[in-house]
Amino acid sequence: xxxxxxxxxxxxxxxxxxxxxxxxxxxxxxxxxxxxxxxxxxxxxxxxxxxxxxxxxxxxxxxxxxxxxxxxxxxxxxxxxxxxxxxxxxxxxxxxxxxxxxxxxxxxxxxxxxxxxxxxxxxxxxxxxxxxxxxxxxxxxxxxxxxxxxxxxxxxxxxxxxxxxxxxxxxxxxxxxxxxxxxxxxxxxxxxxxxxxxxxxxxxxxxxxxxxxxxxxxxxxxxxxxxxxxxxxxxxxxxxxxxxxxxxxxxxxxxxxxxxxxxxxxxxxxxxxxxxxxxxxxxxxxxxxxxxxxxxxxxxxxxxxxxxxxxxxxxxxxxxxxxxxxxxxxxxxxxxxxxxxxxxxxxxxxxxxxxxxxxxxxxxxxxxxxxxxxxxxxxxxxxxxxxxx
Amino acid sequence: xxxxxxxxxxxxxxxxxxxxxxxxxxxxxxxxxxxxxxxxxxxxxxxxxxxxxxxxxxxxxxxxxxxxxxxxxxxxxxxxxxxxxxxxxxxxxxxxxxxxxxxxxxxxxxxxxxxxxxxxxxxxxxxxxxxxxxxxxxxxxxxxxxxxxxxxxxxxxxxxxxxxxxxxxxxxxxxxxxxxxxxxxxxxxxxxxxxxx
Numbered sequence: 001x002x003x004x005x006x007x008x009x010x011x012x013x014x015x016x017x018x019x020x021x022x023x024x025x026x027x028x029x030x031x032x033x034x035x036x037x038x039x040x041x042x043x044x045x046x047x048x049x050x051x052x053x054x055x056x057x058x059x060x061x062x063x064x065x066x067x068x069x070x071x072x073x074x075x076x077x078x079x080x081x082x083x084x085x086x087x088x089x090x091x092x093x094x095x096x097x098x099x100x101x102x103x104x105x106x107x108x109x110x111x112x113x114x115x116x117x118x119x120x121x122x123x124x125x126x127x128x129x130x131x132x133x134x135x136x137x138x139x140x141x142x143x144x145x146x147x148x149x150x151x152x153x154x155x156x157x158x159x160x161x162x163x164x165x166x167x168x169x170x171x172x173x174x175x176x177x178x179x180x181x182x183x184x185x186x187x188x189x190x191x192x193x194x195x196x197x198x199x200x201x202x203x204x205x206x207x208x209x210x211x212x213x214x215x216x217x218x219x220x221x222x223x224x225x226x227x228x229x230x231x232x233x234x235x236x237x238x239x240x241x242x243x244x245x246x247x248x249x250x251x252x253x254x255x256x257x258x259x260x261x262x263x264x265x266x267x268x269x270x271x272x273x274x275x276x277x278x279x280x281x282x283x284x285x286x287x288x289x290x291x292x293x294x295x296x297x298x299x300x301x302x303x304x305x306x307x308x309x310x311x312x313x314x315x316x317x318x319x320x321x322x323x324x325x326x327x328x329x330x331x332x333x334x335x336x337x338x339x340x341x342x343x344x345x346x347x348x349x350x351x352x353x354x355x356x357x358x359x360x361x362x363x364x365x366x367x368x369x370x371x372x373x374x375x376x377x378x379x380x381x382x383x384x385x386x387x388x389x
Numbered sequence: 390x391x392x393x394x395x396x397x398x399x400x401x402x403x404x405x406x407x408x409x410x411x412x413x414x415x416x417x418x419x420x421x422x423x424x425x426x427x428x429x430x431x432x433x434x435x436x437x438x439x440x441x442x443x444x445x446x447x448x449x450x451x452x453x454x455x456x457x458x459x460x461x462x463x464x465x466x467x468x469x470x471x472x473x474x475x476x477x478x479x480x481x482x483x484x485x486x487x488x489x490x491x492x493x494x495x496x497x498x499x500x501x502x503x504x505x506x507x508x509x510x511x512x513x514x515x516x517x518x519x520x521x522x523x524x525x526x527x528x529x530x531x532x533x534x535x536x537x538x539x540x541x542x543x544x545x546x547x548x549x550x551x552x553x554x555x556x557x558x559x560x561x562x563x564x565x566x567x568x569x570x571x572x573x574x575x576x577x578x579x580x581x582x583x584x585x586x
Contacts, residue, residue: 318443334452337450341450341460342460344465346448347448348439348442348449349449349450349452350436350443351451370440371439374441375444378444379446
C-alpha cells in the first residue's frame with residue numbers, strides 16, 4: 001500500500017467502505033520512532049462550502065471511530081454521536097461539514113497494531129510503536145491539509161476526544177476558530193490511569209492474548225477484552241444513574257438462581273456490552289490507546305505549565321462538564337477553564353447537571369445539546385464576519 | 390435597556406476589557422460589545438442564562454462569584470461590574486476585595502435601603518420593606534446584607550477604597566452623589582452606582 005502513494009503526497013484508498021488517505025509526510029512520534037506512508041481513515045458528513053468556513057473536526061474517544069453519525073458500515077449500528085451530529089442536530093450536517101478521523105493506534109482503518117509490519121510482514125502486535133495523544137493529533141492535521149482546510153470553524157470532542165482537542169489547540173494554535181472540549185482533562189489522573197491499567201491487565205491475563213501475537217493466529221483475546229470493556233462501562237455511569245437504571249432488578253427471572261449466571265440486570269448489561277465490543281475492536285488497540293491517554297499531560301509539555309500551553313490562543317473555547325461524571329470531573333474541566341482564563345483566552349464554561357455520568361456527552365441531554373448548538377451557531381456567524389473583514 | 394445599565398455603560402470607556410459578574414442573560418454585555426467595542430466576559434450562576442449568553446456568542450463562565458473569582462488573574466480587566474448582587478453574598482467584603490484585585494476599577498450597584506419608601510415601610514408599618522427594587526419578602530429574599538448608599542460610602546472610607554464617582558438613580562433621573570449631598574441623595578435614590586478602585 002505505501003508504494004501506491006509514490007507519485008502523490010496522499011492517495012485515497014478504498015477498502016471495505018473505509019475512506020483513507022496515505023500520509024506520506026514522515027511523522028516523528030514522541031517515542032522517537034518515525035512512521036510514514038501510513039493510512040489514516042476518515043469520514044465526512046455534509047458539504048464543505050465554497051469559502052471553506054463551515055468545517056468542524058470531531059475527535060473520537062477511546063473506543064470510538066470515524067463513523068460519527070448515520071450508520072456505521074462496519075458494525076451496521078448507529079454512529080457513536082448520532083445524538084449530536086446529523087441533519088438538524090446540534091452539529092447540523094445540513095449546515096456544517098463534519099470531519100472525523102480514526103486515531104492512529106486504532107483499528108478502524110488507520111495505522112494500528114493489527115496492521116502488517118513492513119519490516120517482517122507480520123502483524124505489528126507489540127512491535128507497534130507506543131503512540132501519544134500528540135502523535136494522534138499531528139496525524140490528523142495531515143488530513144486537514146489534504147482536505148484543503150486552513151482553519152476549522154470548530155473542533156470538538158469528548159473524553160479522549162477532548163484531550164486530543166486540547167493538544168490540537170496547543171500544538172496548532174491557529175487551526176481552529178473555536179473549540180469545545182467536553183468532559184475531559186488536561187492530564188490523566190491517578191484514578192484514570194488505574195482504571196486503564198485494570199483494562200490492560202484484563203487483556204494481558206487472557207492466555208489467548210499471547211503477548212499481542214494473537215493477530216497472526218486470527219483469534220482475539222475475547223474474555224480479557226470483554227472485561228476491559230466492562231471496566232470502562234462502569235466508569236462511564238454514575239452511582240445514582242446505575243442505581244436508577246438497574247437497581248437490584250433481576251434479569252428475566254423471578255428469584256435468585258443460586259449460581260454465577262447473570263442474575264442481576266446490571267451483570268447482564270455488562271456482559272452484553274463486553275462481548276458485543278470484542279466484535280468490533282482490537283485488544284492491542286485498547287492497550288495502545290489507553291497508554292496514550294495515560295501519558296497525556298499537557299502541562300508537562302510546556303515549561304510554565306498549562307497556562308503556557310494555551311498562550312497566544314485566538315481560539316474561542318467552550319468547556320463543558322457533567323455534574324455526575326467521576327471519570328473526568330467538573331474540577332478537572334474547571335482547571336482547564338482556569339488555565340485558559342489565566343492565559344487570557346476567550347473561554348466559556350458550562351456544567352450540565354445530570355445523573356448520567358461521563359456517558360452524558362453521548363446521550364440525548366437536552367441542556368447539553370442546546371448549549372453546544374448555541375455556541376457553534378454563534379461561532380459560525382462570527383467566523384463568517386471575521387472572514388469577510 | 391434599563392436605566393441602571395445605561396449609567397454603567399456611560400461610566401465605561403470604549404475599547405476596554407470588562408468582566409460582568411452576575412451577567413444574567415448578557416444584555417449589558419451585548420450592549421457594551423456592540424456599542425462601545427468593549428471586550429466582555431461574564432460570570433453567571435444560572436444555567437439558562439449561561440446558555441443564552443453562549444447563544445449570543447458572549448463568553449461566559451458558569452459559576453458562583455462567591456467561590457470562583459479566584460480563577461481570574463490580578464488586574465486582568467480594566468473594569469469589573471457587579472450589578473445589584475453585593476448584598477446577596479455571604480461575605481460581600483471578600484467579594485469586593487476580589488473584584489478590586491481582578492479589575493483596575495470596579496463598578497458596584499446596590500439597591501438603596503436608605504430610600505425614603507423603604508424607611509417609611511419600616512417606620513410606619515413596622516414590616517420589612519417590599520418595593521419594586523426589593524421585591525422579595527423577608528423569608529425568601531436572597532439579600533443577606535442590605536445596605537444604604539451611605540453605608541457603602543462609609544465602608545469604602547474605612548477600607549481605604551478610593552471612590553471615583555457615585556451616581557444615584559431614581560426611575561429615569563440620575564444625579565451625582567458627593568459627601569455634601571449624601572444625606573439627601575441617600576433618601577431619594579432607589580439605586581446607588583459606585584465607581585471605585
